[in-house]
Amino acid sequence: MYCPRCERTIKKERLEDLNLELKRKFDKDSIEHGKCPVCDTPLIQLKKEGQ
Numbered sequence: 001m002y003c004p005r006c007e008r009t010i011k012k013e014r015l016e017d018l019n020l021e022l023k024r025k026f027d028k029d030s031i032e033h034g035k036c037p038v039c040d041t042p043l044i045q046l047k048k049e050g051q
Contacts, residue, residue: 003036
């Protein structure tokens with residue numbers, strides 16, 4: 001997943017772990033809703049699954 005505003009990429013493999021960590025530490029669930037945890041911009045999926 002990619003945030004066009006922050007110009008940062010979050011590896012798909014880390015999304016679940018990162019989401020759990022953010023929820024535990026900061027009570028923030030923006031990744032669950034497809035938004036950047038830093039700036040709240042909608043995340044973009046860079047590659048289609050299976051490619």
